[in-house]
Amino acid sequence: MDPITRLMAIEEIRALKARYFRFIDTKLWDRLPDLFTVDLRVITPEGKIWIEGGAAYAASLKYGLERAVSCHQGFSHEIEFLPDGTARGIWAMQDIITWEDRHPREGWKAINGNGHYHETYRIDKNASPRQNWRIATLSLTRLKLDIDK
Numbered sequence: 388m389d390p391i392t393r394l395m396a397i398e399e400i401r402a403l404k405a406r407y408f409r410f411i412d413t414k415l416w417d418r419l420p421d422l423f424t425v426d427l428r429v430i431t432p433e434g435k436i437w438i439e440g441g442a443a444y445a446a447s448l449k450y451g452l453e454r455a456v457s458c459h460q461g462f463s464h465e466i467e468f469l470p471d472g473t474a475r476g477i478w479a480m481q482d483i484i485t486w487e488d489r490h491p492r493e494g495w496k497a498i499n500g501n502g503h504y505h506e507t508y509r510i511d512k513n514a515s516p517r518q519n520w521r522i523a524t525l526s527l528t529r530l531k532l533d534i535d536k
Contacts, residue, residue, distance in 0.1 A: 388468055397466050399520045400474060400508055407522070408459040411448055419445040423522050424509055430526040441521075454487040461504065473523070474508040480527070495534050502529035 388396070403422060410419045423441025431437050438444050461478040468474050485497040509523040 393468065396468065396474065396520070400466055400476060401464060403508070403520050403522065404461050404464070404476070404478060404504075404506075408461060411452060412457050412459055414449075414453065416445065416449045416453075419448065424511065427522060428524045430524060432526065432528045444525075451490060451492065452484065455484050455490075457482065457484040472510065474520070476504075476506045476508065478504040478506070480504055495536060497535035498532060500529050500532040502527060502531070 407419075407422050409415070410422065420442045423444060425441055426439065427441040427444055428436050429438045429444050438447055459480065459482045461480050463479040464476060465478075466474055466476045479501075480503060481499075481501050483497075483499050486495065489496055505526045505528065506522055507524040508520045510519050511521045512519070
């Protein structure tokens, strides 16, 4: 990959991750599935598949966060390109979330977490040329999670 193409791809992936955070925090649920591959896999820190499918993951985020105020931030991205044309990224993150009542599954009132997103990305040939990278796998590892019950 030539240096200009590489830099452009890094910027596309950075914008993709920024949209991910913004779409969640501003509750743009109908646009969220477009950020993922159809066969997205969300993987637990233990390496097990938690959920499959971009639409299913978007629906789970809506279920858990629709009645919450959330603020997600991503920092210090590391992006590398693999020989097969995919990319791999790690993002330091912080999320601060307060639910109107409680998280519908976990029962939390609020959380403040820090950790890392570990992701892979793939080009979607059917997407617009300026927004063609999609999140293909996603795993969130936490270094710290403060929970208000």
